[in-house]
Amino acid sequence: MRHTAASLMIRRGIPPKTMSERLGHADVAFTLRTYTHLYDDQREEAAFDLSELFPPAGSGAN
Template sequence: KVFHKLIGLAGVPRIRLHDLRHTSASLLVRQGIPIKVVAERLGHQDASLTLRIYTHVYEEQRKEAALTLNDLLKDTAKQVR
């Protein structure tokens, strides 16, 4: 009840407390916080559960890492020439 009252006072869109927890975890994963740390914060005993729930965020990071590696290889190839 207090949470919903604070949301009303803040004038932000109404969300569930669980949604706030999910958002927090997603942002932590997206910032590159180790999944084990995120899992501990959420109270998950097994980090694989956290990975299964937040795979969409983790997958974005993997794609970003692949792009970075691709750019690095292109730069290296230019230097070799």
């Protein structure tokens, strides 16, 4: 239940420090490393086409 609660708190945008304190941890890194995981939609959101970072050649943008 703790794993699910931590993951859902992250998903709702609750700051990691707040989440860590609610779970009784002194170290935020421990909380994030131990109790969170990515949902499929988060993986998809993180994947993007590299062409989005670069303007098309000849567009005049720097």
